[in-house]
Amino acid sequence: MSTATPKSRIENSRRGEPESASPSRVTGSSAAADLVRTLTLDEQLLLLSGQNFWQTQKIDRAGIEPVWLSDGTNGLRVAAGDGDNLGIGESIPSTCFPPASTLAASWNPPLLREVGAAVGEEAKALGVGVVLGPGLNLKRHPLGGRNFEYYSEDPLLSGILAAATVDGIQSTGTGACLKHFAMNNHERRRNTTNVIADERTTRELYLRGFQIAVTQSAPRMVMSAYNKIDGVYCSDDRRLLTDILRTEWGFDGAVVSDWGAEADRVRGIAAGLDLEMPGGLDRRRELRAALASGALLPADVAQSAARVLGLQDLARPSNLTAEAVKPLLEGHDSLARRAAAESTVVLTNDGILPLEPTTSIALIGAFAKHPRFQGGGSALVNAATVTNAFDALTEAGADISYAPGYDPADPTDDPALIADAVDIAAKAEVAVVMVGLPDIAETEGYDRATLALPPQHDALVTAVTRANPRTIVLVSSGAPVLMPWRSDPAAVLHTYLGGQASGAAIADVLLGIVEPAGRLPETFPASRDDVASDPWFPGADDQTQHREGIFVGYRHVTTAGITPQFPFGHGLGCGRTTWSNASVSAPQLTVAHAEVTVTVEVVNTGDRPTTEVVQIYAHDRSGAVLRPRRELVGFTRVLIQPGQREQVQTAIAAQALRFWDVRAHDWALPQGQVDLEVARSSEHIEAVLTLEIVDGVTDSAEQPSMAPIARTDSQFVTRLGHPMPRPDPVRPFTRNSTLGDFAQVPIGRLLQKTILSAAQKTADNPVALAMVREVTAELALRQIVLTSGGRMNWKILDVLIALGNRRPIQALARALR
Numbered sequence: 154m155s156t157a158t159p160k161s162r163i164e165n166s167r168r169g170e171p172e173s174a175s176p177s178r179v180t181g182s183s184a185a186a187d188l189v190r191t192l193t194l195d196e197q198l199l200l201l202s203g204q205n206f207w208q209t210q211k212i213d214r215a216g217i218e219p220v221w222l223s224d225g226t227n228g229l230r231v232a233a234g235d236g237d238n239l240g241i242g243e244s245i246p247s248t249c250f251p252p253a254s255t256l257a258a259s260w261n262p263p264l265l266r267e268v269g270a271a272v273g274e275e276a277k278a279l280g281v282g283v284v285l286g287p288g289l290n291l292k293r294h295p296l297g298g299r300n301f302e303y304y305s306e307d308p309l310l311s312g313i314l315a316a317a318t319v320d321g322i323q324s325t326g327t328g329a330c331l332k333h334f335a336m337n338n339h340e341r342r343r344n345t346t347n348v349i350a351d352e353r354t355t356r357e358l359y360l361r362g363f364q365i366a367v368t369q370s371a372p373r374m375v376m377s378a379y380n381k382i383d384g385v386y387c388s389d390d391r392r393l394l395t396d397i398l399r400t401e402w403g404f405d406g407a408v409v410s411d412w413g414a415e416a417d418r419v420r421g422i423a424a425g426l427d428l429e430m431p432g433g434l435d436r437r438r439e440l441r442a443a444l445a446s447g448a449l450l451p452a453d454v455a456q457s458a459a460r461v462l463g464l465q466d467l468a469r470p471s472n473l474t475a476e477a478v479k480p481l482l483e484g485h486d487s488l489a490r491r492a493a494a495e496s497t498v499v500l501t502n503d504g505i506l507p508l509e510p511t512t513s514i515a516l517i518g519a520f521a522k523h524p525r526f527q528g529g530g531s532a533l534v535n536a537a538t539v540t541n542a543f544d545a546l547t548e549a550g551a552d553i554s555y556a557p558g559y560d561p562a563d564p565t566d567d568p569a570l571i572a573d574a575v576d577i578a579a580k581a582e583v584a585v586v587m588v589g590l591p592d593i594a595e596t597e598g599y600d601r602a603t604l605a606l607p608p609q610h611d612a613l614v615t616a617v618t619r620a621n622p623r624t625i626v627l628v629s630s631g632a633p634v635l636m637p638w639r640s641d642p643a644a645v646l647h648t649y650l651g652g653q654a655s656g657a658a659i660a661d662v663l664l665g666i667v668e669p670a671g672r673l674p675e676t677f678p679a680s681r682d683d684v685a686s687d688p689w690f691p692g693a694d695d696q697t698q699h700r701e702g703i704f705v706g707y708r709h710v711t712t713a714g715i716t717p718q719f720p721f722g723h724g725l726g727c728g729r730t731t732w733s734n735a736s737v738s739a740p741q742l743t744v745a746h747a748e749v750t751v752t753v754e755v756v757n758t759g760d761r762p763t764t765e766v767v768q769i770y771a772h773d774r775s776g777a778v779l780r781p782r783r784e785l786v787g788f789t790r791v792l793i794q795p796g797q798r799e800q801v802q803t804a805i806a807a808q809a810l811r812f813w814d815v816r817a818h819d820w821a822l823p824q825g826q827v828d829l830e831v832a833r834s835s836e837h838i839e840a841v842l843t844l845e846i847v848d849g850v851t852d853s854a855e856q857p858s859m860a861p862i863a864r865t866d867s868q869f870v871t872r873l874g875h876p877m878p879r880p881d882p883v884r885p886f887t888r889n890s891t892l893g894d895f896a897q898v899p900i901g902r903l904l905q906k907t908i909l910s911a912a913q914k915t916a917d918n919p920v921a922l923a924m925v926r927e928v929t930a931e932l933a934l935r936q937i938v939l940t941s942g943g944r945m946n947w948k949i950l951d952v953l954i955a956l957g958n959r960r961p962i963q964a965l966a967r968a969l970r
């Protein structure tokens with residue numbers, strides 16, 4: 154594929170396509186089908202819910218062992234106690250890798266594979282059979298609370314990186330679980346919200362990453378999301394879990410519910426939701442009744458039980474001790490350090506980087522001693538060890554003075570802290586200022602309120618830069634933030650969240666030991682107004698309306714001609730290259746020759762090795778259908794030695810050029826001219842090549858999704874192709890009402906108070922407390938039973954709901970049932 158010299162490394166996006174069903178992998182499913190036939194119906198039913206919070210059922214008589222499932226996305230969180238899917242309690246120390254948003258900035262699938270394999274190894278050592286990750290929900294809006302856990306605003310990049318992660322985890326014999334399927338793109342009212350999007354948007358943006366990951370990496374599990382899509386809970390959605398996931402994409406593993414996401418267990422089984430988690434709830438009575446009434450078919454039960462049994466090879470004796478992972482930790486810490494350093498994005502650099510080791514540095518910002526290195530919630534890892542930038546730079550022999558500049562937990566304005574920082578900045582050769590979002594801003598359970606950094610952080614950067622123009626700013630956050638001062642410092646680097654070795658990685662980057670080679674996997678907008686989904690984010694009532702359609706991230710700003718703060722794909726690295734002689738292997742693309750290769754010559758004109766990411770965007774000029782101005786269709790990452798010249802090749806498969814044809818309910822190639830833009834970022838195009846698609850779709854009759862952004866109800870309805878669904882009424886209360894809504898009535902308030910005070914006992918810090926409050930208020934009432942491990946039951950809940958609805962007779966009848 155490449156003419157790379159032995160020392161160069163080239164990785165590209167090719168394996169992300171095609172997206173058809175992969176040949177089926179051996180999962181022991183025929184053995185599972187044989188085994189299921191030896192079980193009684195009751196035993197089959199038992200298998201469909203977990204045994205407890207983290208394990209599947211065991212059946213001694215049949216030699217069926219439990220499989221342990223554990224979070225998470227950037228390292229393992231094996232809870233020491235039972236319960237706790239929110240990362241509040243104790244867990245076994247393990248390696249905290251940089252989260253997905255950070256790793257995505259590497260645009261380096263082999264790196265993600267390596268990290269996945271390391272997480273898989275730790276899982277294996279502990280006896281964990283399935284890692285509950287990666288998460289690859291698309292970043293519809295930069296304020297999504299769990300954006301740090303996800304890869305990108307682009308489905309191709311997300312899908313490829315998720316596939317690499319799954320490959321890595323599964324290379325160790327551990328299972329991976331793609332989550333959260335699907336369209337759980339923010340946190341607000343995630344348990345009850347109804348996501349309303351047109352078919353094309355759903356397919357092209359929100360399902361496509363999953364499609365790529367499923368077909369390219371064959372994950373052992375997929376986790377259904379909490380929300381509804383078009384009025385149907387994902388866990389009950391046959392179209393999603395069976396027609397699309399299995400029949401179209403060829404998924405042959407097991408589907409597990411997100412913890413407490415199951416809405417209607419009977420409907421869920423028929424839909425293809427095999428395993429309900431957490432367990433601890435005996436569903437057999439209810440399921441037997443459904444079988445008797447014909448609402449549930451024995452064949453569906455057997456099929457789901459077989460899929461759960463298909464995970465039997467992942468059942469391992471558990472060894473939940475810190476000792477078990479210890480031998481792996483040192484090597485994994487080095488990997489975490491390299492991953493964080495490589496993924497760091499140079500946003501601006503006037504040439505100040507890298508620093509000479511002897512430079513005197515004023516190191517400013519409490520994050521230098523108390524690093525902000527991961528997000529909160531179920532992904533939270535109890536890091537085996539944490540390095541900070543102060544220690545790492547000191548160890549490297551740098552000449553450091555330090556001032557905190559702000560309180561890391563409570564960044565309220567404090568001019569005295571800024572004055573101290575200015576004082577040391579003025580005396581040093583270089584100032585390095587570390588700012589970013591506090592822990593409380595980024596966690597599962599709620600969305601961010603603002604794109605801005607805490608005002609004290611902004612004021613600190615401005616004051617220090619004024620005192621010393623040779624200032625380097627390092628920003629730590631798992632998602633985009635505003636940097637109103639961005640053109641003042643000598644360099645601005647976005648470190649994302651660097652994981653446990655973030656401090657050492659920062660020292661490596663500043664001192665030139667590792668090139669910060671990251672490219673933004675998402676747009677950094679200049680304001681909320683530049684985010685097309687903003688007026689409908691995160692939604693109102695219990696609806697999430699995707700009125701911006703396919704115009705997410707760079708798809709919007711490139712089409713609307715908006716200049717972002719920093720564009721998708723941007724990252725300067727520390728090297729110098731020239732690009733020339735771009736060419737495409739054939740002028741035409743046909744269904745029969747459904748792939749072309751784009752080549753560009755890249756020369757390293759600097760004096761140190763450097764990494765480039767060649768990005769190829771398509772600009773569809775055919776007019777067959779409204780498309781974003783620019784869409785990523787391939788990329789290649791290459792490491793080039795000084796003075797060397799690389800012919801960098803990127804394969805572009807026809808699949809990447811397709812759109813979703815809502816008349817045919819299928820992918821279609823547009824017939825006509827498509828420009829292939831060879832680019833350093835979505836705003837920095839080096840060359841434009843022309844490609845003719847000769848046998849694509851010619852009929853350019855308007856597709857319903859032609860209106861770019863559906864600002865009016867009628868535009869949205871036209872695009873949806875059906876009337877606007879009404880939001881569910883808050884009353885009467887049902888099992889799907891939220892606890893917060895139920896608290897409008899006295900009995901609901903009492904219930905909320907009881908649950909909150911129990912939950913708060915386990916929350917020992919402000920982030921956990923904030924999360925517990927939000928999560929409790931947004932809990933769907935049914936989830937109180939589903940996550941109670943059997944301590945609460947349907948009868949009591951139904952009585953309370955009837956009382957809340959002021960229906961005493963109904964309450965009595967339910968009590969007597």
Ligand code: BGC
Nearest residue numbers: 224238239285332411412531
């Ligand atoms: C999260 C999942 C996680 C599960 C188990 C849920 O709250 O949404 O991502 O895997 O808990 O901890």
